[in-house]
Amino acid sequence: MVQNFLKLEIPSKSENESLARIVISAFAAQLDPTIEEISDLKIAVSEAVTNAIIHAYDSEEGIIYIHAFLEENKLTLEVIDHGMGIEDLEQARQPLFTTKPELERSGMGFTIMESFMDKVEVESFPGQGTTVRMVKEINKNKKVQSKEG
Amino acid sequence: MVQNFLKLEIPSKSENESLARIVISAFAAQLDPTIEEISDLKIAVSEAVTNAIIHAYDSEEGIIYIHAFLEENKLTLEVIDHGMGIEDLEQARQPLFTTKPELERSGMGFTIMESFMDKVEVESFPGQGTTVRMVKEINKNKKVQSKEG
Amino acid sequence: MEIELKLVRKNLIVRLKGELDHHTASCFREEVEREFEKEIAQNLVLNLGELTFMDSSGLGVILGRYRRITEKGGKVVVTNMQPQVERLYSLSGLQKIIPHYRREEEALRNL
Amino acid sequence: MEIELKLVRKNLIVRLKGELDHHTASCFREEVEREFEKEIAQNLVLNLGELTFMDSSGLGVILGRYRRITEKGGKVVVTNMQPQVERLYSLSGLQKIIPHYRREEEALRNL
Ligand SMILES: Nc1ncnc2c1ncn2[C@@H]1O[C@H](COP(=O)(O)OP(=O)(O)O)[C@@H](O)[C@H]1O
Numbered sequence: 001m002v003q004n005f006l007k008l009e010i011p012s013k014s015e016n017e018s019l020a021r022i023v024i025s026a027f028a029a030q031l032d033p034t035i036e037e038i039s040d041l042k043i044a045v046s047e048a049v050t051n052a053i054i055h056a057y058d059s060e061e062g063i064i065y066i067h068a069f070l071e072e073n074k075l076t077l078e079v080i081d082h083g084m085g086i087e088d089l090e091q092a093r094q095p096l097f098t099t100k101p102e103l104e105r106s107g108m109g110f111t112i113m114e115s116f117m118d119k120v121e122v123e124s125f126p127g128q129g130t131t132v133r134m135v136k137e138i139n140k141n142k143k144v145q146s147k148e149g
Numbered sequence: 150m151v152q153n154f155l156k157l158e159i160p161s162k163s164e165n166e167s168l169a170r171i172v173i174s175a176f177a178a179q180l181d182p183t184i185e186e187i188s189d190l191k192i193a194v195s196e197a198v199t200n201a202i203i204h205a206y207d208s209e210e211g212i213i214y215i216h217a218f219l220e221e222n223k224l225t226l227e228v229i230d231h232g233m234g235i236e237d238l239e240q241a242r243q244p245l246f247t248t249k250p251e252l253e254r255s256g257m258g259f260t261i262m263e264s265f266m267d268k269v270e271v272e273s274f275p276g277q278g279t280t281v282r283m284v285k286e287i288n289k290n291k292k293v294q295s296k297e298g
Numbered sequence: 299m300e301i302e303l304k305l306v307r308k309n310l311i312v313r314l315k316g317e318l319d320h321h322t323a324s325c326f327r328e329e330v331e332r333e334f335e336k337e338i339a340q341n342l343v344l345n346l347g348e349l350t351f352m353d354s355s356g357l358g359v360i361l362g363r364y365r366r367i368t369e370k371g372g373k374v375v376v377t378n379m380q381p382q383v384e385r386l387y388s389l390s391g392l393q394k395i396i397p398h399y400r401r402e403e404e405a406l407r408n409l
Numbered sequence: 410m411e412i413e414l415k416l417v418r419k420n421l422i423v424r425l426k427g428e429l430d431h432h433t434a435s436c437f438r439e440e441v442e443r444e445f446e447k448e449i450a451q452n453l454v455l456n457l458g459e460l461t462f463m464d465s466s467g468l469g470v471i472l473g474r475y476r477r478i479t480e481k482g483g484k485v486v487v488t489n490m491q492p493q494v495e496r497l498y499s500l501s502g503l504q505k506i507i508p509h510y511r512r513e514e515e516a517l518r519n520l
Pocket residue numbers: 047051052055056057081083084085086092093094097098099100105106107108109110111130354
């Protein structure tokens with residue numbers, strides 16, 4: 001059984017968005033995912049990390065924690081910040097909702113995480129920070145095939 | 150000025166050797182290093198992480214901490230374990246010295262770190278663990294060129 | 299990310315190469331704004347053929363250009379979209395307001 | 410890492426592709442040991458042309474094969490080394506005991 005994890009700590013700099021994507025791709029590669037699965041994970045982690053940079057820390061410097069866990073073919077990703085938090089979670093997760101239209105935000109971050117991952121949970125404490133926990137089953141289709149074959 | 154850091158925590162599994170190399174390459178990429186410099190960093194981190202897996206934790210599972218700091222064009226790498234530590238550091242750093250010949254170790258790990266990085270410091274406390282701190286100046290040649298040109 | 303600009307009559311062709319995220323979005327925005335300030339180009343043809351990654355920050359910056367350009371009576375179209383980017387594009391609803399063509403020539407004929 | 414094996418007379422040609430580190434070394438060791446146990450091959454020709462990474466664990470496992478094979482009177486040679494791997498090879502002193510040829514054919518002629 002594959003079991004592994006990583007914990008990554010990086011400052012909230014926009015240069016680190018691509019770093020976060022590379023780290024998660026490399027970590028997930030241990031499950032031999034499809035190109036599409038890798039692409040889904042990259043976009044999901046990119047959205048969560050960008051949100052921490054722009055919204056949580058309001059473009060000031062803070063720390064972002066990225067945790068990834070592999071268990072069999074299930075990958076869990078956590079993106080944690082100690083930033084300003086979210087007052088109204090339901091509203092924040094609505095498509096097209098953004099508090100920063102002046103920065104040309106599309107308001108599609110959470111919607112994208114939800115469509116490209118199997119599960120997205122958000123915990124947030126105003127003034128304390130936010131944790132986005134996302135789960136994706138890797139090789140869902142491959143598994144079915146080998147059962148049938 | 151480029152200033153950035155990352156802290157990575159991974160279990161001492163051999164699968165994570167390549168992960169550590171990818172993370173350090175991606176991090177160093179922010180300085181636009183040469184192919185040779187990237188290759189030097191990859192081999193140095195690979196040696197230190199492999200040592201933590203094989204020697205520090207004696208192939209049992211422990212945690213490895215990898216810290217990287219960028220300051221201007223200086224990259225500092227720390228590979229830290231809480232494993233068994235090294236009794237005689239001077240002997241350990243000698244070329245061809247190994248305590249695990251039965252695992253076909255070449256005894257060249259420290260020698261390689263020293264030749265591919267600018268500086269290597271080892272701190273170790275028997276029974277408590279080891280910290281390998283390595284420094285490399287990136288784009289040493291480019292800088293000289295642009296000064297001359 | 300690399301940006302290639304080319305002016306064909308009143309149409310600015312912008313070819314993006316690499317990754318369009320929040321970090322690279324500002325560079326894209328500035329390059330395009332600078333060109334449109336010259337008041338030569340009217341329409342924007344965005345070639346995404348060599349874009350290997352795009353997220354919602356990319357959607358946002360494209361939408362931002364769409365707003366500025368259509369305000370002045372110009373048009374924005376997208377070409378050469380890769381499958382991964384296309385998924386994002388249809389999910390976002392951007393496809394309803396920004397036409398998508400297979401190739402630049404096709405886009406230019408329809409402007 | 411991918412391993413390709415080919416027997417040419419008494420010479421086992423092993424082509425390594427990818428990264429040779431502590432993680433992949435055991436796979437390489439087992440494949441080669443299995444072949445030599447058949448007692449057909451006598452010499453080992455190691456083609457490193459498509460090796461993109463190697464560290465001291467790679468040196469160790471190559472040295473290990475060298476010891477086992479020379480013990481039984483066989484020879485070990487290396488071919489197609491890339492610059493990065495070559496730097497490691499000369500640093501380690503391995504070049505003094507394991508000959509290096511540009512190509513497999515050249516190595517085979519000299520065995
Ligand atoms: N980590 C976070 N910390 C604080 N607020 C957040 C965070 N993530 C998201 N938000 C809030 O949720 C809103 C919606 O987020 P999202 O769907 O990603 O769209 P966008 O980033 O384009 O605004 C943001 O505008 C912001 O107000």
